[in-house]
Amino acid sequence: MAIIKIQKGTKDILPEEMSVWHFMEEKANEIFTKYGAKEIRTPIFEATELFARGVGDTTDIVNKEMYTFEKSERSLTLRPENTAGVVRSFIENGMHRLSAPIKLWYKGPMFRYERPQAGRQRQFHQVGIEVFGIKQPSADAEVILMAINYLKALGLNDLTVELNTLGCPVCREEFKTKLKAVIKPYLSNLCEDCQSRYEKNPLRLLDCKSPECQEIFAKSEIQAVIQGDFICPECAEHFKTLKEYLDTLGIKYERNKLLVRGLDYYNRTVFEIKSNSLGSQNAVCGGGRYDSLVKNLGGEDTPAVGFAMGMERLASLIGKIEDKKTTAFVISNDVKEALKLTEELRAENITTEFDLSNKKFVKQLEKASKTAKFAVILGEDEISQNKVTVKNLDTAEQKTIERSNIIKFFK
Ligand SMILES: [Zn+2]
Numbered sequence: 001m002a003i004i005k006i007q008k009g010t011k012d013i014l015p016e017e018m019s020v021w022h023f024m025e026e027k028a029n030e031i032f033t034k035y036g037a038k039e040i041r042t043p044i045f046e047a048t049e050l051f052a053r054g055v056g057d058t059t060d061i062v063n064k065e066m067y068t069f070e071k072s073e074r075s076l077t078l079r080p081e082n083t084a085g086v087v088r089s090f091i092e093n094g095m096h097r098l099s100a101p102i103k104l105w106y107k108g109p110m111f112r113y114e115r116p117q118a119g120r121q122r123q124f125h126q127v128g129i130e131v132f133g134i135k136q137p138s139a140d141a142e143v144i145l146m147a148i149n150y151l152k153a154l155g156l157n158d159l160t161v162e163l164n165t166l167g168c169p170v171c172r173e174e175f176k177t178k179l180k181a182v183i184k185p186y187l188s189n190l191c192e193d194c195q196s197r198y199e200k201n202p203l204r205l206l207d208c209k210s211p212e213c214q215e216i217f218a219k220s221e222i223q224a225v226i227q228g229d230f231i232c233p234e235c236a237e238h239f240k241t242l243k244e245y246l247d248t249l250g251i252k253y254e255r256n257k258l259l260v261r262g263l264d265y266y267n268r269t270v271f272e273i274k275s276n277s278l279g280s281q282n283a284v285c286g287g288g289r290y291d292s293l294v295k296n297l298g299g300e301d302t303p304a305v306g307f308a309m310g311m312e313r314l315a316s317l318i319g320k321i322e323d324k325k326t327t328a329f330v331i332s333n334d335v336k337e338a339l340k341l342t343e344e345l346r347a348e349n350i351t352t353e354f355d356l357s358n359k360k361f362v363k364q365l366e367k368a369s370k371t372a373k374f375a376v377i378l379g380e381d382e383i384s385q386n387k388v389t390v391k392n393l394d395t396a397e398q399k400t401i402e403r404s405n406i407i408k409f410f411k
C-alpha cells in the first residue's frame with residue numbers, strides 16, 4: 001500500500017532533536033519565571049474574526065496565510081500567531097482586574113500558509129511574552145531584557161537590538177500623510193502589494209522587499225521623510241527614556257527607522273533582536289508595544305508590550321545537544337528479576353532500562369554499552385547469592401555487591 005507522507009511545510013520533531021526543544025522550553029520557564037511571568041496556553045484555533053481584528057486585515061498573514069475552515073457555520077482559524085489569542089483570554093478572564101503588570105508567556109505551534117522555504121514552515125513554533133497594564137517605558141525595557149536573557153541562556157551571544165518608534169495614532173497620522181504625499185508621484189511604479197498598502201497601511205510600504213520599491217524609497221525626498229523625526233513630544237520622551245534604561249544596563253541597540261514590523265497593532269516601541277551566531281545575521285526575536293489592541297478587541301483600555309521568537313530558528317542556532325545516557329542497564333535472562341530491579345531503581349529516580357526481548361547476554365551488554373553508563377548484571381550466580389555485578393561502561397571497571405546495596409551504589 002502507498003505510504004502516507006507528511007504535509008508540505010510541516011516537520012516531525014524526532015526523538016533525537018528533542019533535547020534541544022526541551023532545553024528551549026525549560027530555559028523559557030526558568031528565565032521568564034525569574035521576571036514574574038506565568039505561562040498561558042490558549043487554544044490552537046480561534047474565531048477567524050479574532051485575527052482579522054487582532055492581527056489586522058491589511059496584513060499578509062490575515063489576507064493570504066491563514067488556515068481558515070468552517071465548522072457548524074462558524075469560521076474558525078488555526079492561530080497564525082499568539083498575541084491575539086492571549087489578549088482574547090486576558091479580556092475574557094477579566095485579567096485587567098489583577099494588579100499590573102500581568103506578565104504572560106507562551107510556547108506552541110502556529111500555522112501560516114506560506115510558500116515553504118528554508119527555515120520557514122507552515123506549522124512552526126513560537127515562544128513569546130506579553131506584559132499588560134504598564135504604559136511606561138520600563139515595561140518595554142523589561143520585555144527587551146527578558147528576550148536578551150533568554151537568548152543568552154540558550155547560548156546565543158553577539159546579539160544586536162534594533163529599535164524604532166512608530167509614534168502614537170496622533171503623530172503617526174501626520175507621518176503617514178507626509179509619507180503618502182512624497183510617494184504619490186511614484187505610486188504607479190510600486191509593486192502590487194505596495195499599491196494596495198498605500199491607502200490601507202502606508203507604514204507597511206517601508207517593509208517591502210521588492211528591489212523596484214526599495215529603489216524608489218531610496219530617493220532623497222522620500223528618505224528625508226523617513227529619516228526625519230515625526231514623533232510628538234510624549235512619544236519622543238517615551239523613546240528617550242527607554243534608551244536611557246537600556247544604556248544603564250549596557251544593552252547595545254541601533255536605531256532602524258525602517259523597522260515597522262509586519263503587524264498592524266504596534267505603536268511606539270518596536271524592536272528586533274539579531275544574533276550573529278553561525279557567521280550570519282539572523283533575526284531571532286521581534287516585538288513591540290500595542291497599547292490599543294486590548295481595547296480594539298473589546299477589553300478595557302490596557303497598554304501592552306511583548307515579543308515572539310521562532311523556535312525552529314532558535315533550534316537551528318543552538319545546534320545539537322547530545323542525549324543524556326541512561327544511568328543503568330539491567331542485564332539478565334530472568335525477566336521477572338530484571339523487572340523488579342529496574343522498577344526499584346526507577347523508583348529512586350535512577351534512569352534504567354533492560355532488554356525487553358530477552359536476548360543473549362553479549363547482545364544485551366552491547367546495547368548497554370551504547371546507551372547506558374552502567375551495566376547492572378543479574379546472572380544466575382548473582383541471583384542465587386542475592387548479589388549484583390555493576391560494570392562501569394566507560395572504564396570497564398566492575399564489582400559485585402550485595403543486591404541490597406544497589407541504590408546506595410548509585411546515590
Ligand atoms: Zn505620538
Ligand SMILES: [Zn+2]
Binds near residue numbers: 191208209210
Ligand atoms: Zn513594494
